[in-house]
Amino acid sequence: MTLLQTRNLDILVARRRLIHQLELKIEPGTSWALLGRNGTGKTSLLHTLAKLLPAATGEIYLEGENLATLSGKPLARRIGLLFQQGLPAMPKTVFETAMLGRYPHHQSLWKDDPEDFEVVENALREFDLAHLSARSIDTLSGGEAQRLSLAQLVAQAPALYLLDEPSNHLDLAHQLKGLRRLKAKVTGHRAALVMASHDINLVSQMCDHVLLLMGDGTYLTGPVSEILLEDHLSEAFGCRIRRVESGEGKEAFFFPSA
Amino acid sequence: MLLLLLTLLAIASVLFSLLSGSVTLSLHDLLNAPFAGEESLQLQIVREIRLPRTVAAFLVGGLLSLSGVIMQILLRNPLADPFILGVSGGAAAGALTAIFLGSSVFWLYQSAFSGALLSILLVFTLANAGKRWSVTRLLLTGVVVSAGWGALINLLLTTSSENTVQSMLFWLMGDLSQSRASWHSYALLLAGLGGGLALSRALNVLTLGDQNAQTLGVNVEALRFTLYLAASVLTASAVVIAGSVGFVGLIAPHAIRMLGGRDHRYLIPSAVLLGGSFLVFADSLARTVLAPQQLPVGVVTALIGVPSFILILRNSATQSP
Incomplete structure (x- = not known):
């Protein structure tokens, strides 16, 4: 479907x-x-x-x-959405932030489900954030914050x-x-x-x-x-874009040219 | 763990309040009171005067803390306190008008509550006029309406006689000496606590920002509306009991956050316990330090609150508020 x-x-x-x-x-x-x-x-x-x-x-x-x-x-x-602008720096740890992605799945008002912990831990591991679990999010670099947003989305599943x-x-x-x-x-x-x-x-x-x-x-x-x-991209972006295929012919590379 | 400690603190503060004052009483006497056949004069004083006042203090502290927690999320602003959107201004203008006209205590309450309700409606209507709800719009409207109430309050203060000004000032600074909590306020605090706990996960998500919260399944518009009404009504009921007791609603939530309770499932009950205990303690000091002279409790909350807040802030240097 x-x-x-x-x-x-x-x-x-x-x-x-x-x-x-x-x-x-x-x-x-x-x-x-x-x-x-x-x-x-x-x-x-x-x-x-x-x-x-x-x-x-x-x-x-x-x-x-x-x-x-x-x-x-x-x-x-x-449906889940990763936003272009990063997370707002309200005081939270990396783990707490990723856990918020589980909100739509929570069954109980109060109790945490062990499954949620597992999902969040996996998501953090997948984006190389497991070692930062306890860190406050306002100490993250731009790339780390972006990975955290991705991990939150993956936790949302x-x-x-x-x-x-x-x-x-x-x-x-x-x-x-x-x-x-x-x-x-x-x-x-x-x-x-x-x-x-x-x-x-x-x-x-x-x-x-x-x-x-x-x-x-x-x-x-x-x-x-x-x-x-080349034609479509050049028209869409309003500048000439060239397409070059790599040796094996499997991959194509694009770059603007004057 | 934190909740347990805070519960102990709350019990300690209530005992401290009941035992301190011009009539001294030992802990032993107090604990045996329910079993003693004949009630002594001391116990009567405690039961008739100190106990209601202590309960009122705890209730007001709890209401203001809960309202502070909600306002800080609603406005996404750490400086937000229960009074920022003009509820206390409306209540104060109402109360002062009643004092100005020499009304009875009953009418003072009614007038204060009407003023608060008027202010809640005014801010809400103005903030929503025509456009979509936004935090900035709400905050600006609240601040402007507060300023309006401030002008009215100053007008009343400058045109009143010296005697009335004294009681007006006590009201403005927050004062528990006449306070009795009605069953409405118990019910409100319990309802607020229950509602807050039920919404606590949604509140956690809301700290991510409106759009992100929306995509995670929170109905942001309805939640904001609920939060605004809840915080306003909680504040109004506190202000009607005790006047504008400053500082509790601002620092109790922050203190809990800095102690690590950022999850609203714990932050909400912890802040209520801490705010209640803090105000009970402050009020005990307000009536004993310069006895028989009584201080407005708002003065004491600020005098204790400022240094302890700075202390907590220093100790939690690793975590931003």
């Missing part, structure tokens, strides 16, 4: 129609890249899919159910991961490792992810589908091999 489907979806920001009549079908097990220039509505689209913003027109269906009918904890168990620039602040090793972990969640659990990013190279390695926003309401959508082409 299709995990998420949009019908005739329009996104308006400050009275500008950034996305017009979006028809998107996200199947379980797929990883989507959301690409486009600054201000083309990437974040607004993610927030609309997470029901933080209302859609101007159109509908969103989550496994066949209209998103408008879902809310609260049941919705939070199915939604079916649809919406990621707003997940590679922000991450070093190269953690970009690759962290996103591979996320991708494993997606393929292993019949989930899906949508990541907004400006790193075309990373996206081409991590994702299998692309939604490329043009900024004037139009968009391109399809498998990576059909969308990540």
